[in-house]
Amino acid sequence: MSNFLPNSLIKRLSQNPTFDNDAFIAVHEDRSQITTIRINPFKPIELDFYLSEGVGWCDKGYYLPARPQFTLDPLFHAGAYYVQEASSMFIAHIIEELELNKEAIMAVDVCAAPGGKSTLLNSFLHEDSLLLSNEIIKSRSIVLQENLMRWGTANTVVSNNDPSAFNRLPGFFDLMLIDAPCSGSGMFRKDEDAIDEWSEGNVKLCSERQQRILSEALVSLKTNGYLIYSTCSYSEEENEMILDWLSDEFEMESVNVSLDPSWGIETTLSLRHQATGYRFYPHKVKGEGFFVAILKMKQVQPTFSLKKLKVEKSPVPKNALTSWVKDSDRFATLVHHDTIHISSKEHELAIKAFQQVLYLKNAGTAVGKWLGKELVPSHDLALSIHLSGEINAIELNLDLARDYLRKESIPLDVFDQVKKGWCIIKYKGLAIGWIKVLGNRINNYYPKEVRIANL
Template identity: 55%
Template sequence: MSNFLPSKLVSALKHDFNIDAEEFIGVHESGEQITSVRINPAKKTNQFENLPKVPWCQTGYYLDERPSFTLDPLFHAGAYYVQEASSMFISHIIQTLHLSQEPLLALDLCAAPGGKSTLLNSILHPDSLLVANEIIKTRVNVLANNLTKWGNYNTIVTNNDPSSFNRLPGFFDLLLVDAPCSGSGMFRKDNHAIDEWSTDAVNLCSQRQQRILADSLSTLKENGILLYSTCSYSIEENEQIADWLIDEHGMKTLHIPIDASWGIEETKSPRHKCHGYRFYPNKLKGEGFFISCFIKTASQHTFSRKKVKSDSKAFDKSILNNWLSEDINISPINFKDDILIIPERSELDFKSIQHVLYLKKAGTIIGKKGQKELIPNHELALSNAKSNHIQRLDLSLEEALQYLRKAELTLPSRSNGWALACYQGFALGWVKALSHRINNYYPKEWRILNL
């Protein structure tokens, strides 16, 4: 038995799933690291097009080696997201279940840092509304920032306990619960996870997963879809949770066809033969992952939107002229000191969510009303809704990195005023050209350190 991996875990996998223990141990002890990225369909870059593709995700690619993403301006522009390949399987599930064919209300319950949220935001119907929630306050900022970089305005970021979503019964069509777990699927990437693993930790995580699900499942409407996933190998956190969902919460298992060449292992839960999908690093190019899919068959009463007061105040949209694309249907909203936009069709849903939950971020913040002009927000610079007619300053790699460090820039400008600092055509943020200098408006809290 390996001195590297917990012997109890390897023995359990051999007993429950007949894994090849020697292969499994060998791939973990090899030190091999797999790096994969997923491109943003709304900010298409061709820098990865000649690399091997992740077979279950059309926008996923494997890199030959791990570069310094911090020094790539396209990473900061939101042109791609660095995501573990196994978790990109959600893309295949969404397509298989035809969930991208019509607008949905979707909730990613445990969303930070945002990999699965940005994936859902790309693969679901563009008129869908995605709520990305993070339970832990210290993690919600990175989630909000990653969705800002992704650039779509049909998202809301919340920072609430799962039980808070009981205030929105029967509200969501799709619920993704990527539950906190014992982390054994990340052993190859994170040695600390090995030190922290124990059977007691697995049992505690299983109880926590049940609590999170029990606290939040009422927010999923009848006939809604639940995706449950972990980065654990333990049956207690995966197949046994699937059986519990059938026993206690009126769920029905869903089968997802897979290509045998992908190396994914389909499993059946002990009692109800629920379909589960396991990812082992000795079988495929990815880390340990589990996912299972369900449809909610239990009856569920629904949230009454009549409880929500409509805001009858008219908004003068002229202030947004020349800042936004003309072919989008948006509702501008005064939110605290900012002006933000959300999809026009989602305004009542937004107000319903705002009525009962704490919102960290909503839609895209366009800016603030100044005395003479709109002061644009960084979110607008990265937004896919901005006008193509906004003045742009194209930067070299060296200049782009200087900009991202929030350093002083010396650049020629066609005219004074606000402009987008761009690299290879992708916006990074705002500058304001004055007669004798250019002011760098990259957010201080986003700046990269000198490396």
């Protein structure tokens, strides 16, 4: 037995005759850390650090030979990449196997913070899809909003709701991802605190919580829609037994995807219904502990109708965004929390439905506040891939870019080419925020809540 891993967990895992008990314990005692990132396809750029090899099941994921100080990298703040655990990136393979990237769909990430799986969905789904990213905990929803803002697209919505709110959107989504809160045993190698917090009692509580989340959220999945269910737990009560519970409570069909044997991912079956799941063990894959399964909703679901909704005329003047947003005619505008937002015209009714039944943190891209004759641009717009290329921009070197991210002053002579007004700050060609030139001084508009506190 291990000296620090819970003996009850090891005993349960050892009931599988093919489980390599010694290798599992050894990889945890080794305590080696694996660092992986996933690049943002909407912001292609050469990074400042070396990428050693690709993640086999995700063509945008890469292993790093060492962990850089991401906080000090302006490209991280620009949204060029997301630091994500490799096993979680397997969802990209699922999206491609199910061909959910072939046409526009409605998708929801029910337990989305901090945003790794939402930014992945946004990268791999069809570009005309709409993604609703939800987080029940308010403080975590703020982090989720920040990470999706860095990703830069206008086809995401962030909400802060209990999963029970989704029963007001019956049969709305083609795809539902639930990365369920769990007991966290899959994170033992990465996070030693998770070991101290683990208990069989907590496994039981998490299993019950997972069932509640699923039962409340699944009302909003369409007939023939897909559920991707995942945890970072090794416990059957949170994994295979949940698949059996889903098969009992709902008319759901297990879905398989192909695997490359070299990946080391283990296929598992639930006891009663033989539903397929995929287990990631750190002694077999180059990643942390993870479980994921795909099920298809076969029962006839009630359907939410968008036809009864009417879009109100936007209070934003027609040409107000022309100089700020690239191809602004392609977008619908709405005012939310006194801020102008843009989203695809095709998503206008869906976002209207979200507004009526959910508490939204953000919708599409927040452009800024309209003050009657002038727009005060938002940080969201600065990081958006839809920002107009006609706006004044200044490229900074690494030291000055870090000073800007610390919200420090930048020498005025850097902005000699900009006589007056709003200006985008860039590093290696990617925008990181706004400044405003005011003749004899400049104002740094980088948000204080996300600034680098220390170097």
